[in-house]
Amino acid sequence: MLIKNDPKVIRAWCFYxxxxxVHALVIVTAIFPIYFGATAVTKDPDLVNFWGFELQNSVVFSYAVSAAFLIIALTSPLFSAIADYxxxxxxxxxxxxxxxxxxxxxxxxFTKENYISSTFYFIFSLVGWAGSIVFYNSFLPEIVTEDRYDAVSARGFSMGYVGSVILLIFNLTMVLKPEWYGITDDSLPPRIAFLSVGSxxxxFAQYTFANLPEIASEKKAEGNWLFNGFRQLKHVMGQLQNMPILKRFLMAYFCYNMGVQTVMYLATLFGDKELHLDSGSLIAVLLVIQLVAILGAWLFAKCSAKLGNFKALIIAVVIWIGICLGAFFVQTGSQFYVLAFIVGxxxxxxxxxxxxxxxxxxxxNTNDTASFFSFYDVCDKISTVIGTFAFGVVIQLTGSMRYSVLVIAAVFVVGLIVLMRIITLQKQKKAFISL
Structure with missing residues (x-):
């Protein structure tokens, strides 16, 4: 039987x-968007020819992110349920x-000649990243007790930020100072960065795989695992109907996460296309964001311990609304850097x-953590699909990212309303939980 709060197991979990x-920072946020925009363009500096369609590179990038998360949203519930069984x-x-x-x-x-196939490499790198996170997250309630969820979750994110910063610093020196490494081909540093992320x-995942235990299932799978998976998903969905607070939290998460993920994936393109910041400055500010995010994860863990999880989330969402409104009016690099600090x-x-x-x-004492976390993941992925797709559509229709930012601000407002409704519901039912 697995003993919870084992320091070695927690360390292995956080290490993933x-x-x-590094994928989220180097590939999705920092280097790949800039390299994609510089490599895949045609005659117009902002246009790419994708299977005969002339589109802005920011639109293609948004749609690629949407496609990746749509694939995961459609497949992870099945895989998660099978994994539970x-x-x-x-x-x-x-x-x-x-x-x-x-x-x-x-x-x-990735070169100009094969940017279409490389776009699909990018999509499937996202599929792999998001798919592994589903199962990674589902281990949390099985390896630690509830009183340590906030601290261990924050520790994991903090370790992720530290690791990604270390690799980004190395890649940043290569991009900005290729002569230090004897590199003369301008396209080589970012391509080495992509290779370094995969490696x-x-x-480093080997440490996690070596020390994270495989949790044995107590269920008896009858017949084909495929049908067992669908039956389990139906069972979890039925349970959600009788858990109003959890159901409402998923609704709130769906809304505000749509904004969070869209900003995270497309902030670099905003600085590049709307404010015309140079790539070195953009990558450097993203590095600062990661360092600040470590502090942010710790501060909000402390905030939740004092005020409760829902009130801490409300504070965070209000700040995100302010960030979106600020982004609509931002005009200078200095203003963008201030916003980036707050984002971090x-x-x-x-x-x-x-x-x-x-x-x-x-x-x-649920044994269905992977299936429950698949619902959490579906909310995450579908909200990301809708957010990034809507962002791309608005850019395509208006030619500006600023109006897309206002759409994102609106979904944050909806998420805020639902979170506030949860607190009201708790008071009405006098059923406060330990949050």
Whole structure:
């Protein structure tokens, strides 16, 4: 029987954040968007020819992110339910980890001539990253007790930020000072960065895979695992109908996460296309964001301990609304950097706090953590699909990212209203939970 709060197991779990977070920073946020915009363009500096369609590169990037998360949203519930029945969550986590890492490495071959296939490498690197996170998150309530959810979740995110910063610093020196490494080809540093992400991710994940236990399932799978998976998802959905606070939290999370993920994935493009900041400055400010996010994750863990999870989340969402409104009016690089600092402060906090809040709301002693976290993941992925797709559509229709930012501000407002409704519901039912 697994003993919870084992320091070695917790360290192994947190270490996967160290391993995989380099993808979110180096590939998705910092270097790949800039390299994509510079490499795949045609005659117009902002246009790419994608299978005969002339589109802005920011639109193609937005749609690529949407496609990746749509794939995961459609497949992860099934995989998660099967993993719960088979007791092989770690096996599925490994599969998606290697899928993502290999496709990151394949981006080393990204040139103007093969940018379409490279776009698909990017998509499947995202699929691998997001797919592995589903199973990674589902381990949290099984390896620690509820009183440590916030702290351990924040620790994982903090380790991820530290690891990604270390690799980004190395990649940043290579991009800005290629002569230090004897590199004369301008396209080589970013391509080496993509290869380094795949190697870092798969390499450091070995510590997690070696020390994170495989949780044996207590369920008896009858017949084909495929049908057992669907039956389990139906069972979890039925449970959600009788858990009003958890259901409302998922609604709130769906809304505000749509804004958080869209800002995270497309902030670099905003600075590049709307404010015309140079790539070196953009990557440097993203580095600062990661460092500030470590502080943010810790501050919001402390805030939740004092005020409660929902009130801490409300504070974070209010700040995000202010960020979106500020982005609409920002005109200078200095103003963008101030906003980026604030983004870093709430980025780590809202992600870590959302994960631990959901874990606290799960039924006591449930054996269906992977299936429950698949619902959490579906909310995450579908909200990301809708957010990034809507962002791309508004850019395509208006030619400006600023109006897209206003749409994102609106979904944050909806999320805020639902969170406030949860607190009201708790008071009405006099059923406060330990949040």
């Amino acid at each position: 954040d160290w391993a995989n977070s 088979s007791g092989r969550k770690k096996l599925f986590m490994k599969f998606f980890c290697y899928l993502g890492a290999i496709n990151c490495a394949l981006l080393f071959f 870092w991710w798969a390499g 402060l709430v980025m780590g906090g809202i992600q870590a706090l959302s994960r631990s809040t959901y874990a606290k709301l799960l039924p006591v």
